[in-house]
Amino acid sequence: MKYCSNCKVNIVGNRKNCPLCQEILLGDKCSDEIFPKISFVYKEHGLFFKIVLLASIVIASVSVAMNILLPQRGAWSLFILGGLGSVWASMINVINKRNNIPKNIVYQVMIISVIVILWDIITGRKGWSINYVVPLTCFFAMITMAIISKVRKLFIEDYILYIIIDGLFGIVPIIFIMTGILNVLFPSLLCIVTSIISLSTILIFEEHSLWAEAKRRLHL
Amino acid sequence: MKNKKVSEWSKLDNAAKIFPPNSKNSDTKVFRFACELYDNVDKQALQQALDITIEAFPLYKSIIKSGLFWYYFEKSRFKAVVTEENLPPCSTLYDKNNKTLLFRVMFYKKRISFEVYHALSDGAGAIQFFKTLVFHYITIKYESFFKDKVLVLDNDASRTQKMDDSFQKYYSGNRPASKKKTIKAYKLRGLKLPEYRIRVIEGVIPVDCILAIVKEHKTSLTIFLAAVLMCAINEEIPARMKNRSVVLSIPVNLRNYYYSQTARNFFGVINVDYNFSTRSNDLDEVIEHLKNSFKENLTPEHLEKRINTLSYLEHNYFLRIIPLAIKDVVLKIANNIVDKSYTSTLSNVGKINMPDEMKQFISSFDIFVSTSKLQACVCSYENKLRISFTSAFISTEIQRRFFKTLADMGIPVNIESNKVDEE
Numbered sequence: 001m002k003y004c005s006n007c008k009v010n011i012v013g014n015r016k017n018c019p020l021c022q023e024i025l026l027g028d029k030c031s032d033e034i035f036p037k038i039s040f041v042y043k044e045h046g047l048f049f050k051i052v053l054l055a056s057i058v059i060a061s062v063s064v065a066m067n068i069l070l071p072q073r074g075a076w077s078l079f080i081l082g083g084l085g086s087v088w089a090s091m092i093n094v095i096n097k098r099n100n101i102p103k104n105i106v107y108q109v110m111i112i113s114v115i116v117i118l119w120d121i122i123t124g125r126k127g128w129s130i131n132y133v134v135p136l137t138c139f140f141a142m143i144t145m146a147i148i149s150k151v152r153k154l155f156i157e158d159y160i161l162y163i164i165i166d167g168l169f170g171i172v173p174i175i176f177i178m179t180g181i182l183n184v185l186f187p188s189l190l191c192i193v194t195s196i197i198s199l200s201t202i203l204i205f206e207e208h209s210l211w212a213e214a215k216r217r218l219h220l
Numbered sequence: 221m222k223n224k225k226v227s228e229w230s231k232l233d234n235a236a237k238i239f240p241p242n243s244k245n246s247d248t249k250v251f252r253f254a255c256e257l258y259d260n261v262d263k264q265a266l267q268q269a270l271d272i273t274i275e276a277f278p279l280y281k282s283i284i285k286s287g288l289f290w291y292y293f294e295k296s297r298f299k300a301v302v303t304e305e306n307l308p309p310c311s312t313l314y315d316k317n318n319k320t321l322l323f324r325v326m327f328y329k330k331r332i333s334f335e336v337y338h339a340l341s342d343g344a345g346a347i348q349f350f351k352t353l354v355f356h357y358i359t360i361k362y363e364s365f366f367k368d369k370v371l372v373l374d375n376d377a378s379r380t381q382k383m384d385d386s387f388q389k390y391y392s393g394n395r396p397a398s399k400k401k402t403i404k405a406y407k408l409r410g411l412k413l414p415e416y417r418i419r420v421i422e423g424v425i426p427v428d429c430i431l432a433i434v435k436e437h438k439t440s441l442t443i444f445l446a447a448v449l450m451c452a453i454n455e456e457i458p459a460r461m462k463n464r465s466v467v468l469s470i471p472v473n474l475r476n477y478y479y480s481q482t483a484r485n486f487f488g489v490i491n492v493d494y495n496f497s498t499r500s501n502d503l504d505e506v507i508e509h510l511k512n513s514f515k516e517n518l519t520p521e522h523l524e525k526r527i528n529t530l531s532y533l534e535h536n537y538f539l540r541i542i543p544l545a546i547k548d549v550v551l552k553i554a555n556n557i558v559d560k561s562y563t564s565t566l567s568n569v570g571k572i573n574m575p576d577e578m579k580q581f582i583s584s585f586d587i588f589v590s591t592s593k594l595q596a597c598v599c600s601y602e603n604k605l606r607i608s609f610t611s612a613f614i615s616t617e618i619q620r621r622f623f624k625t626l627a628d629m630g631i632p633v634n635i636e637s638n639k640v641d642e643e
Contacts (some may be wrong), residue, residue: 001634008434008627009423012636019421019637020620034256035638036305036328040415099318155297216229217287217293220540 002027056084082122086115102145102154102162107168109141130176131184135191138170142198156209161217163202164210170195228295230279234387234530236339240291241548242283242555243314245318245416246612249338250310250583251589251597252569253350254331257445258583261327262361267302269356270325274300277349277483279383283319284339286544291339300325305333309638310419310590310610325353330583338485343569343587343597344473345483348382353576358417358578371575382483390523391531403493405467405565406457407595410613416641420588420618422608425626427600439507442568443514445607446470446492447506449566449596452621454496465493469562470628473570486527491562495578503575503625565591569599572637594618 001010001023004018011018014030060081067077090111097104113134119131145166149159173188182188203211232240243249280300282293298321305328313322316338322337323346332354336346355373413419434444450466457464460576474486489600492513494506516522535541542550572585585601588608597608609619625632 005636007624009623009635012424012634015639020623021633022618022634032329034328034331034636034638035309037639038306038308040417096317110439157294186472187561212229215284216292219231219287219292220289 001031038191056088060084086119089115091182101148101152102159102160105141105145105148106162106165109116109137109169112137113169127181127183128190130173131182132187135170135173135187138166139187139191141166142170142194148199156206157213160202160209160213163198164213167199167202168197170198173207221234229279230282230383230408231385232284232291232293232339233385233442233485233489234391234534235342237291238551238555239337239339240286240316241551243312243337245312245552246313247592248310248314248337248590250313251333251338251346251587252310253343253345253346254333255338255350255354256583256585257330257332259361259580259581260330261332263302263304263327265361266325266332266341266357267328267369268351268360269353270300270302272356273349273353274378274548276352277382278379279340279484280321280323280349280516282322282340284322285319286316286636288542289542289544289547291544293340296321302327304328305331308415309420309460310335310418314339322341323349338589341483342471342473342485342487343567343589344475344487345382345485347569347587348481348483348570349571350376354574354582355578358581362581366577369420369577371577373592381481381637384480384482385484386478386480386482386486386547387527387531389480390524390527391535392528397460403465403467403491403561405561406461406464407560408453408456409620410562410615412612413614413640416612418590418610418612419616419638419640420608420610421616421635421637422588423586423626424636425605425607425631427605428601429631430605430626433631437504437507439511440514441605442470442566443507443510445568445596445598446566447503447510448625449564449618449622450510451501451503452618452625453563454501455495455621456617463495464499465495467491467493467501467562468562469565471565471567472518472523473525477520488523490514490518532554564593565589565595567595567597569597572599572601574601596622 001012002015003010004021004023006021006023007018008020009020011025012031013033015033016025017023018025030181033218060219063080067075090108093107093111097107111128116129120126133209145159145163149152149163170191173182173191176182176204177185177188177192239249254390261281268586279293281295281298283296283298284291285294286292296319300321300323305326307326313324313335322340324335326335327422328335333401334346334347334350334353340346341349351373355371359371372630396560401554430444431441434441437444439447450468453466468491470490470492472488472490474480474488475482478486490513492510494509499505499509539547567589569587574582579602582601584604584606586606586608587597587599588610589595591595591610592612594609594611597610599606607622609622611619623633623635
C-alpha cells in the first residue's frame with residue numbers, strides 16, 4: 001500500500017497522487033483498484049439531429065425576417081413557424097418514447113389530432129381535420145397497435161392501456177356525426193366501427209387483464 | 221376457460237413516493253452495497269446465487285409504472301442478469317421512458333456490487349437481499365467446503381413480512397402537530413464533476429481503534445462521526461456564510477424502534493444542526509450538543525410524529541384524488557425545500573453480520589449512495605469500519621479534513637477511491 005505523508009493515511013490502488021490532497025505518494029507497492037476505470041463518454045447528439053435543428057432555426061428566422069420586409073401577403077411566416085413547431089413536437093415525442101411503441105403511438109395520435117385541428121381552425125374551418133385526418137390516424141393507430149402487439153409478442157399488460165385509450169378516443173367521432181358537423185362520414189364510421197370491435201375484443205377475451213389494469217392504474 | 225394469470229402489483233410505500241418524481245441524472249436515488257471477497261468473483265456462481273435470491277424477494281422483480289393517481293410496482297418479466305462492472309457508481313436505474321428492473325448486480329475483480337433504486341428499499345431492507353445473495357454465492361462457489369455443514373442466515377422473515385409496508389402498519393391516524401421553524405442551513409458549493417459523475421472516497425478503519433477513541437469522548441459512534449464531519453465542513457465555510465448552521469440529515473432505521481422485518485423502505489430522517497458562529501468549534505462541545513439533539517429527536521413520540529406527518533398526506537382524501545402529473549410537480553417542489561434544509565447527510569447502516577463459517581471468504585462490506593452534494597455512509601463488518609463519502613464536487617477538502625482528523629487521533633486509515641479524473 002502507498003502512503004500519503006501529508007494526510008497520514010494509506011492509499012489503496014495504483015495511483016501516483018493522493019486522492020485527498022493530490023500530494024505525491026510514498027512507497028512503491030501497488031495494489032488493485034477497487035473500481036474499474038470508466039471513461040467519460042461526452043454524450044453528443046447525432047450529426048443529423050444537429051443539421052435538422054440548425055436548418056429549422058435558419059428557415060424560421062429567415063422567413064420571419066422576409067415576412068417583415070414583405071408584409072403585403074399577410075403573416076405567412078407564422079405558418080412556417082407553426083409547421084416547424086408541429087414537426088418538432090411530434091419528433092421529440094417519437095424520440096423520448098422510442099422504447100415503448102404502443103405508448104408512442106397513442107401520444108402520436110393525440111399530438112397529431114391537436115395539431116391538425118388547430119391548423120384546420122386557423123386555415124378557415126374547412127373541416128378536413130375531423131372529416132379525414134383525426135379518424136384515419138386513430139384507425140391506423142389501432143391497426144398498427146394490433147399488428148405490433150402480435151408481431152413483437154408484447155405481453156398484454158404492456159399494451160392493454162394504450163389499446164383502450166385509443167379505442168375510447170376512436171369513439172369520439174360519434175359526437176361529430178350526431179351534431180352533424182361532418183361532410184364526409186366514411187372515415188369516421190370506419191374509425192368508430194374499428195374502435196367498437198377493438199374494445200369488445202379486449203372486453204370479451206381479456207376481461208381479467210382489463211379489470212386488473214384498471215385497478216392498478218386507477219388505485220387511490 | 222383457461223385461467224389467465226394477472227400480473228401482481230403493489231403500491232409504493234410512504235417514503236418511496238418521493239423518489240420517482242425526483243430521480244434525475246444529477247441524483248439518481250440509487251445506492252450501492254458492495255462486498256469484497258478474498259478471491260475473484262465467479263460470474264456463473266453469482267448468476268446462480270442471484271436466481272435463487274430473487275425468488276425469496278418477490279418485490280425485486282418489479283418495475284415502476286405510473287397510474288392516474290400514484291406510481292405502483294408491477295411484477296415484470298425481466299430477468300436479472302449479472303454483469304461485469306461497466307457503469308459509473310450509482311448510475312440511473314429508474315427512467316420513465318426506459319423501464320428496467322430497479323436493481324442491478326455487478327462484479328469487478330474481488331467485489332460484488334449490488335445497486336438498488338431507493339423507491340424499492342432502504343439500506344436496512346436491501347442489506348437483507350444482499351446478504352442472502354452473498355450467502356448463496358459463497359455456498360455455491362465453495363460447495364465442497366460447506367458439504368456437511370448446515371448454514372443459516374440470521375434472516376427468518378417470510379415473503380409477506382418482507383413485502384410489508386410498515387408505514388401503513390404504524391400510522392396511527394393522528395393529525396400531525398404544526399412543525400417547528402426550519403433553520404437556515406449552509407449549502408455546500410463548488411464545481412461539480414462532469415457527466416453527473418460521483419466521486420467515491422472510502423476510509424477503512426479498524427473498529428477497535430475507533431471505538432476506543434469514541435469511548436474517550438463518552439459518546440456513540442454515529443454522534444462522534446457526525447461531530448467530526450461537522451467540524452470538517454465548518455473549516456470550508458467562507459467567512460460571509462459563517463452565520464449559517466451546519467445541518468446534518470441523519471436517516472434513522474425505524475426497524476430499531478418498531479417491530480418490522482420489511483425489505484422495503486422503513487426509515488425516518490432527523491436533522492441535527494450546529495452553529496459555529498455562536499458556539500465553540502471544539503470537537504467535544506459539538507459532541508455534547510449533538511448528544512442532546514439526538515436524545516430529543518429519537519424519542520418514540522418524536523418518531524411517531526414523523527411517521528404520522530408523512531402518512532397523513534398520503535391518507536388525505538383530497539390529496540389522493542389529485543392526478544399524478546400535479547403530484548409530481550408538488551413533490552418536486554417539496555423535495556427542493558427539504559434539500560435546502562440540510563448541508564450533508566450521514567447514514568450509519570451499522571454492523572453487518574455473516575455466518576461464522578463464511579468469514580474466511582469475505583474481506584469487507586461497504587455502502588454508499590448517489591448524491592448531488594456530499595454524503596457519508598458508514599457500515600462495519602468484523603473489525604473493518606468503512607466510512608464512504610460520495611460527492612458530486614470536484615473538491616475533496618471536506619473528505620481530506622475528515623480523515624486527517626481521524627488520522628491525527630492516531631487511527632490508521634486506508635483510503636480507497638474511484639478514479640474520476642482522467643489520471
